[in-house]
Amino acid sequence: MAGRHQRLGFARFFPTSAHAADYIVYGVLSMKQSQMFIPTLKEVPADAESASHRLLLRGGFIRQNAAGIYSYLPLGYKVIKKIEAIIREEMDRAGAQELLMPAMQPAELWHESGRWDVYGPELMRLKDRHGRFFALGATGEELITSLVRDSLNSYKKLPMVLYQIQTKYRDEKRPRFGLLRGREFIMKDAYSFHATWESLDEAYQKIFHAYCRVFDRCGLKYRAVLADSGAMGGKDTHEFQALSDIGEDTVAYSDESDFAANLEMAPVVLQEGQPAEDRLPLEKKPGKEEADEAHLIKAEWFKTRTETVLVFLRAADEVNDVKIKNALATDLIEPLSNDETLPDPLHPGEAVRVLADNGLKSVVRGVLCGVEGRTSYVNVDPARDLAIEKYLDLRFIKEGDPSPDGKGTIRFAKGIEVGQVFKLGTKYSEAMNAEFLDAEGKAQPLIMGCYGIGISRTLSAICEQCHDESGLIWPKALAPFDIHLITVNPKNGDQLALSESLYHKLCAKGFDVLWDDRKERPGVKFADSELIGCPIQIIVGKKASEQVVELAARGTKERTEVQTDKLDQAVTELLEKCY
Ligand code: ATP
Numbered sequence: 001m002a003g004r005h006q007r008l009g010f011a012r013f014f015p016t017s018a019h020a021a022d023y024i025v026y027g028v029l030s031m032k033q034s035q036m037f038i039p040t041l042k043e044v045p046a047d048a049e050s051a052s053h054r055l056l057l058r059g060g061f062i063r064q065n066a067a068g069i070y071s072y073l074p075l076g077y078k079v080i081k082k083i084e085a086i087i088r089e090e091m092d093r094a095g096a097q098e099l100l101m102p103a104m105q106p107a108e109l110w111h112e113s114g115r116w117d118v119y120g121p122e123l124m125r126l127k128d129r130h131g132r133f134f135a136l137g138a139t140g141e142e143l144i145t146s147l148v149r150d151s152l153n154s155y156k157k158l159p160m161v162l163y164q165i166q167t168k169y170r171d172e173k174r175p176r177f178g179l180l181r182g183r184e185f186i187m188k189d190a191y192s193f194h195a196t197w198e199s200l201d202e203a204y205q206k207i208f209h210a211y212c213r214v215f216d217r218c219g220l221k222y223r224a225v226l227a228d229s230g231a232m233g234g235k236d237t238h239e240f241q242a243l244s245d246i247g248e249d250t251v252a253y254s255d256e257s258d259f260a261a262n263l264e265m266a267p268v269v270l271q272e273g274q275p276a277e278d279r280l281p282l283e284k285k286p287g288k289e290e291a292d293e294a295h296l297i298k299a300e301w302f303k304t305r306t307e308t309v310l311v312f313l314r315a316a317d318e319v320n321d322v323k324i325k326n327a328l329a330t331d332l333i334e335p336l337s338n339d340e341t342l343p344d345p346l347h348p349g350e351a352v353r354v355l356a357d358n359g360l361k362s363v364v365r366g367v368l369c370g371v372e373g374r375t376s377y378v379n380v381d382p383a384r385d386l387a388i389e390k391y392l393d394l395r396f397i398k399e400g401d402p403s404p405d406g407k408g409t410i411r412f413a414k415g416i417e418v419g420q421v422f423k424l425g426t427k428y429s430e431a432m433n434a435e436f437l438d439a440e441g442k443a444q445p446l447i448m449g450c451y452g453i454g455i456s457r458t459l460s461a462i463c464e465q466c467h468d469e470s471g472l473i474w475p476k477a478l479a480p481f482d483i484h485l486i487t488v489n490p491k492n493g494d495q496l497a498l499s500e501s502l503y504h505k506l507c508a509k510g511f512d513v514l515w516d517d518r519k520e521r522p523g524v525k526f527a528d529s530e531l532i533g534c535p536i537q538i539i540v541g542k543k544a545s546e547q548v549v550e551l552a553a554r555g556t557k558e559r560t561e562v563q564t565d566k567l568d569q570a571v572t573e574l575l576e577k578c579y
């Protein structure tokens with residue numbers, strides 16, 4: 001707790017009760033609830049489908065203005081500012097410099113990068129009175145590259161990391177779950193510029209660790225996962241996934257190590273098994289042969305922009321098109337449509353590329369259906385009978401598979417992507433002609449990285465993880481207030497006087513206090529307090545005349561009676577124990 005006081009400094013007292021905010025502790029305001037704008041709701045709004053959305057609306061943290069567009073009310077904005085403060089500290093510590101770029105970005109820049117045409121309807125576009133087009137920033141690569149190319153041209157200034165916290169716009173097809181997928185949302189976006197790939201690797205590591213500290217400090221349960229660099233045309237990328245059942249992504253993680261990857265990226269380790277059976281001659285039979293999981297093989301057909309691809313794998317496994325795409329270094333892969341006539345899988349023809357999943361290496365008496373199940377091949381030895389060009393890892397990992405790092409077993413969890421780090425390379429610098437002069441005076445394209453955190457999404461992800469049926473339970477680092485001081489009956493003179501003196505004392509000690517001084521029924525006050533979810537509640541009730549109050553932790557709901565002269569100490573200890 002000493003550390004906390006050092007961090008916050010001393011509270012300053014403004015002895016004017018005309019203001020709701022009596023205390024300012026480095027911009028953090030203690031408040032009287034009677035004067036604060038916290039429009040809590042009793043009813044669950046019908047269109048709110050996730051816990052975070054419901055509770056943020058009900059607790060008076062946010063209000064919707066249009067689909068996917070929200071106002072952050074004073075409580076919600078306090079939490080946002082706390083997340084932002086943590087992000088700023090960690091980015092600054094990693095050597096990044098904050099700037100602020102406009103949300104309105106000239107269309108010419110998006111034409112230069114080629115994204116005006118490929119970004120699609122998610123990019124919000126508008127025209128000014130002179131007929132010039134603009135994009136509302138969905139992300140900032142174009143803008144930052146244009147700034148840097150005009151003003152950063154020597155290797156001596158590199159590496160450089162710049163970041164901003166700025167509202168972003170994406171006209172999402174399905175805005176949902178409140179702040180989790182908005183059309184207007186708050187993002188921290190950072191960009192790094194380098195003369196060498198090694199320098200990019202270093203910055204990537206540094207920012208990766210800064211992100212870990214950000215999410216640790218926010219009290220989020222998350223995994224940093226290997227992700228697919230896909231169409232963005234870069235190299236390495238990791239996503240930070242907050243674990244939550246409503247997440248849209250599936251994370252494959254080890255139950256015994258730090259290994260975690262997005263489902264489509266998790267490598268399957270080869271379980272070297274020698275075929276346990278002797279080979280038999282291949283047979284062709286009419287109809288569809290039944291076989292057990294260990295023997296059944298399936299054939300799946302795909303096309304890229306230029307070729308047809310046939311993939312063999314065990315029938316019990318699921319083919320992973322991202323792995324095929326990456327193996328063939330192509331940007332597009334899709335299943336052959338049903339109306340295309342398929343050749344017999346044993347005789348696909350010269351032009352077809354034939355790949356097999358590693359899992360077939362140990363099969364020698366396979367059973368494979370021919371076209372439309374009219375025939376079956378029995379005793380298929382893939383190496384002997386199928387025209388396989390290469391064995392590769394082409395299937396989705398499964399729960400129960402060994403972890404690729406050799407430690408533990410794979411489990412699945414659902415994740416919400418709260419951040420991403422990405423090695424962009426020279427994609428934007430080449431397209432937009434952003435060069436620097438190296439030590440020999442030669443012009444080279446800048447090597448870039450980009451790094452995003454969804455701030456409003458992080459807030460929601462925390463709510464998904466930290467709540468119960470009656471409201472939010474904020475981790476203490478982000479709680480809008482440390483303490484909710486509740487006067488059960490403000491018409492009672494003892495209760496009012498004691499509450500007032502405690503409020504001033506606690507504020508002066510550096511605690512951030514919300515004082516419920518409203519003349520509401522106790523039931524209403526307690527329900528609101530549960531909804532708002534401050535880590536600690538102090539209840540001033542019947543024993544006020546004896547200088548005794550109740551102290552409760554929102555997370556555990558444990559209540560103890562405390563003599564007010566021991567309250568400081570008790571609050572400090574309880575807060576220490578809070579998550
Ligand atoms: P998603 O796959 O969820 O659409 P993305 O990968 O397109 O997200 P990025 O371009 O990586 O998103 O943006 C950086 C961060 O911004 C994301 O990690 C996420 O936390 C946040 N973010 C992206 N889209 C939204 C949105 N519509 N609403 C709120 N936050 C978002």
Ligand code: MG
Pocket residue numbers: 239417419420
């Ligand atoms: Mg992303």
